[in-house]
Amino acid sequence: MKEESITCTQAVQHYLQAIENNQHLNSFLEVFAEEALQRASYLDALPSSQRGKLHGVVIGIKDIICYKDHEASASSKILAGFTSLYSATSVQRLVDEGAIIIGRQNCDEFGMGSTNENSAYGAVINPIDNSVVPGGSSGGSAVAVKAGLCMASLGTDTGGSVRLPADFCGTIGFKPTYGRVSRYGLIAYASSFDQVGVLANTVKDVAAILEAIAGPDDFDSTCSNKAIEDYSAEIDIDQKYRIAYFPEWIEHSSVDPEISIQIKNLIDKLKRDGLEVEPVSFDLTEYIVPTYYILTTAEASSNLGRFDGVRYGFQKSNGSDLKDFYKHNRSEGFGKEVKRRIMLGSFVLSAGYYDAYFTKAQQVRRLLQEQTELIFRDFDIILAPNSPTTAYKIGEKTKDPLAMYMGDIFTVFANLTGIPAISLPVFKHSSNLPFGVQAMAKRFNELSLARFSQRLMPQ
Numbered sequence: 520m521k522e523e524s525i526t527c528t529q530a531v532q533h534y535l536q537a538i539e540n541n542q543h544l545n546s547f548l549e550v551f552a553e554e555a556l557q558r559a560s561y562l563d564a565l566p567s568s569q570r571g572k573l574h575g576v577v578i579g580i581k582d583i584i585c586y587k588d589h590e591a592s593a594s595s596k597i598l599a600g601f602t603s604l605y606s607a608t609s610v611q612r613l614v615d616e617g618a619i620i621i622g623r624q625n626c627d628e629f630g631m632g633s634t635n636e637n638s639a640y641g642a643v644i645n646p647i648d649n650s651v652v653p654g655g656s657s658g659g660s661a662v663a664v665k666a667g668l669c670m671a672s673l674g675t676d677t678g679g680s681v682r683l684p685a686d687f688c689g690t691i692g693f694k695p696t697y698g699r700v701s702r703y704g705l706i707a708y709a710s711s712f713d714q715v716g717v718l719a720n721t722v723k724d725v726a727a728i729l730e731a732i733a734g735p736d737d738f739d740s741t742c743s744n745k746a747i748e749d750y751s752a753e754i755d756i757d758q759k760y761r762i763a764y765f766p767e768w769i770e771h772s773s774v775d776p777e778i779s780i781q782i783k784n785l786i787d788k789l790k791r792d793g794l795e796v797e798p799v800s801f802d803l804t805e806y807i808v809p810t811y812y813i814l815t816t817a818e819a820s821s822n823l824g825r826f827d828g829v830r831y832g833f834q835k836s837n838g839s840d841l842k843d844f845y846k847h848n849r850s851e852g853f854g855k856e857v858k859r860r861i862m863l864g865s866f867v868l869s870a871g872y873y874d875a876y877f878t879k880a881q882q883v884r885r886l887l888q889e890q891t892e893l894i895f896r897d898f899d900i901i902l903a904p905n906s907p908t909t910a911y912k913i914g915e916k917t918k919d920p921l922a923m924y925m926g927d928i929f930t931v932f933a934n935l936t937g938i939p940a941i942s943l944p945v946f947k948h949s950s951n952l953p954f955g956v957q958a959m960a961k962r963f964n965e966l967s968l969a970r971f972s973q974r975l976m977p978q
């Protein structure tokens with residue numbers, strides 16, 4: 520990642536030019552050009568003894584992660600004009616290690632979506648094929664990495680929003696264990712699911728960034744105090760892996776036959792290489808998507824209550840009374856998908872339905888977590904598809920939200936159970952579109968996940 524032979528200024532100039540040449544992708548909502556150049560020249564003048572571990576690394580951030588004195592919109596009209604008073608811990612830690620933040624990246628509004636079409640600032644285009652979606656919700660972040668507009672991006676992953684766009688664009692997308700990276704400064708969607716994640720071109724880049732951003736934080740009590748491992752230094756040390764896969768997932772009726780064949784071929788290859796790979800039956804598959812959408816919409820309806828036109832950004836009218844005021848601001852400030860989720864969430868939390876939906880879903884989440892823990896007693900890695908399909912046409916699923924939700928089946932599992940997961944771009948479909956394989960590990964076993972990923976994608 521460290522391009523020793525060129526200066527930080529040259530690196531920033533290179534990326535600014537690339538962003539300029541690729542404006543049609545709509546990947547960045549704002550580019551911090553002047554500021555990035557100033558910071559680069561400051562970094563260039565630093566003696567090597569004072570350089571951080573990420574000296575001169577040019578990073579883009581999903582516009583859902585706050586950066587002090589910069590706008591943060593969550594790609595929503597309701598936050599238009601809002602400037603953050605503080606930096607997210609993850610962003611601050613990157614800056615402390617010498618990284619250069621080059622801009623904020625387009626995403627689905629409040630992270631709700633799988634295609635990046637739910638942005639108040641327009642859809643993002645997939646650089647591999649301009650007629651298909653880049654995946655979401657961190658679409659701008661994946662596109663920027665794939666199209667060479669920055670070295671790496673920070674995204675957020677509540678139900679696959681880092682791994683899915685990585686899969687559709689052909690980059691690496693990594694979601695840490697829930698609690699490995701501070702959520703302070705991340706605009707909340709569903710707080711018991713949200714994690715900051717990394718999009719990059721190599722596993723080593725992911726490891727270096729994770730090392731910088733992970734670890735305890737006084738500002739987020741759900742962030743674990745567990746010590747961070749030395750991911751970069753230990754990544755090349757190989758270990759023994761016991762690998763599980765769920766035949767119900769690979770053979771699932773929604774999975775494109777080519778995706779299922781390629782993953783089966785990979786499993787065969789790993790076996791031939793002498794690794795232990797075993798099928799494990801997973802009978803809770805059909806409960807995964809409903810459980811995720813009940814719990815995340817419930818949390819979203821509560822988290823998004825704060826956007827009322829009084830405290831942040833958009834204010835449409837003064838209204839005739841307070842109720843009218845809220846109604847106008849929220850009706851016009853939020854997009855369609857966000858409103859659908861707030862209504863769904865309010866419904867599952869309402870008296871009379873609470874036990875039937877919310878409580879039930881919490882019980883199923885617990886079951887999923889227990890079953891997953893049992894699997895990790897015998898295995899180190901679970902191998903799976905990321906998505907049933909490759910990237911689809913822009914507009915193809917916008918009229919059918921349920922079909923879109925079903926596409927999250929393989930990614931939301933890691934968020935429901937809190938385990939770390941990575942999407943590795945190892946395949947190409949006959950349509951020419953890339954797709955990857957997903958590897959998951961036990962909670963806080965990022966190191967063995969990184970080692971296994973490095974083995975699949977050595978660089």
Ligand code: GLN
Pocket residue numbers: 629630631632633655656675676677678679680681708815927
């Ligand atoms: N597609 C999922 C959703 O819409 C993922 C969101 C995310 O991870 N932020 O909820």
